[in-house]
Amino acid sequence: MNRLLDVVTAPWAILPAKLSEIVAAYDARMLGEQIDLQAVAASLGRPLGSEPQDYEIVDGVAIIPMMGTIARRANLFSDISGGASSDLVMRDLRSAAANSRVNSILLHADTPGGTVAGTQQTANVMREVGAVKPVVTLGDGLIASAGYWIGAAAQAVFIADGTTQVGSIGVVSSHRDVSRSEEMRGVKTTEIYAGKYKRIAGSYAPLSEEGRASVQDYVDYLYGQFVQAVAEYRGVSTEKVLADMADGRIFVGQQAVDAGLVDGIATLDQLVGRLAAGEFKTPGAAVPRPKTRADMPTSPKGNSMSITTRDELAAESPALLQEIESAxxxxxxxxxxxxxxxxxxxxxxxxxxxxxxxxxxxxxxxxxxxxxxxxxxxxxxxxxxxxxxSGQAAEAPPPLPASVDASAGGKKDAPTKAQIAARAAELRREAEANGGSLSYAAAATQAAKELAHD
Known part of the structure; x- marks a missing residue:
């Protein structure tokens, strides 16, 4: 149960409606309900499960799918919502980059976003792979929040049609106070912890103002990371991103193009054709296209050679081996x-x-x-x-002394801050007139003592 709670309260970069769906599943579990997976599958009109989809290669283009809610690993929520594992997306990107049959890569995305965990790392892998082979993203239906964070790291971003939704740039985290729910079930959880901030926003008590501020600071920091990434990937200033892209809005079709979130509209087949034709170049890396069968050396009978090992290639065509290894x-x-x-x-x-x-x-x-x-x-x-x-505390004047009027036998009113400030100013002017100097703290201390004994 705690693991489910940690998932729900973790920071998300996802559409609000999808997060509500995930929270509803959590609430059902908290109430002790067993989720009827067969009924859910029937309502969705598809079998549950988020089996990883292997990428396919079409005309030298690796098409890597990123469909559904994004999380580091598959879980109950990705079963229900349809999900993509960011770990598997990274694995496929690196595999395609190392595959000699792949000339370029197309990330095919239809996702509302997902957990922040793993998202920045996946975007970084997109950039690394993009230095080796051209990488382009296609948003097909929906590419939002964490999905856009990852997709924007490509050399170019396209959407499939004028109804594709893009954006929802932002971060959300939630606090779940389960103390009342536990009380109704006759349960009370007491957390034992060390460190002031360890459980400052714990789920077994109402959220304090200090806890809210701590969570807000965390969300603001992650949002700043998101905005900086989009600015870098799209080649614009953070001010531009904040003003025109990153207020949490969803942009549809041409709106996304006009806002600078994407580079244009193109179908999957069109992009595969453009990538296969070499229209997109690898930035800053002069790496030749892998050899095709037509480029391979032929045998005396004119047939293409079948070479399976490095040694065989070295024996048949040392020059070609040197070229490949150099590349x-x-x-x-x-x-x-x-x-x-x-x-x-x-x-x-x-x-x-x-x-x-x-x-x-x-x-x-x-x-x-x-x-x-x-x-x-x-x-x-x-x-x-x-x-x-600590230094400011050491320099601060001591507390005002409580003075006593001995003649009257009673307490005398302590000097006011205004009186101390006025006298302190006079003492500092006197010191300057005599060629010296006096800090405000020292002057205030002396003034307080004088006024207390007047």
Whole structure:
């Protein structure tokens, strides 16, 4: 049950209606209802299950499907909603990039989005593969939220027709207070934890204002990551994304083209034809197209040779083997350079004033990921704020003393802040007139003492 709760309350980049459907399934489980999977299948008009679909290759174009709700792994929600595993999408992208029969890649998407977990990583793999072979995305029906985050990482994004929905750029997280539900079932959960923020938004108590602020900060941070990614992928400023693309709206057909979310409208067959014809080039990588059968050396009888191993190719055509291996090295170097550029840009996205040296060292070490850099910069910034707060506390004037009027035998009113401020200003002017200086904290302390004894 806790695992289901963690899934529901995790950050999502998904259409609101689809998230409501997922939450409804969770609520049914919380009430102890057993979901009739056969009835659900009948209502959907299809069998349940999210068996991974292998990609197909058409004219040298690998068509990789990304259909339904996106999650790292298949689960009950993807069974009901139809789902795509981001882990499997990454696997297929890398497989297609390494497949000698594949010249280019088409990500075929029809998805409302899904969990934030795994989405950025999948988009990064799209960029890495795009440095080796052309990668294009086709939104067919719907490409929203996390689906668009991933799809936008391609060299170009198209939609299948004028009714395809695009956008819903945003992040949502929810808090589920199950304490009342448990009370009705005669259950009370007490969480034992260490660390102030460990369970600041726990599900076994109402959400506090501090808990709400913590969740909001987290969602805002993920939203910023989403916006930066779209700006980078689409080659526009973050201001442009925030103003015209990322307010959570859904754009339909030509609206998405006009907003700059996609590059045009094209059918699946049209895009396969354009990719097969070599219309889309790999950015920054001079990698020749793989040899076709017509390019292969022939035997003395004029038939194409059947070569299955490197040694056989070396024996039959050393020059061709050298060309293929040279192309492979070039592709590997280009992919490595692109990945390193992406790593450095990702780290720079987390730069903060006062932490320039840390950012420089993280970029130079060649191994720190953008997510790791974000954690280190945030930790360093919190430490700096704590140190600053400690220093300010040390310089603050002491509490105003409670003075007593001895002659009257009773308490005397303490000086007001305005009186202390006025006297402190006089003391500082006197110090400056005598060629010296006096900090406000010191002046306020002296003023408080003087006024308390007047």
């Amino acid at each position: 492979a090295r070039a592709a590997g170097e280009a992919a490595g350079a692109t990945a390193e550029r992406a790593r450095i840009l990702g780290i720079e996205a987390h730069a903060m004033v006062g932490h320039e040296a840390l950012i420089a060292s993280l970029k130079a070490d060649g191994k720190t990921t953008p997510d790791q850099a974000a954690a280190q910069v945030l930790g360093a910034h919190r430490a700096a704020l704590a140190k600053q707060a």
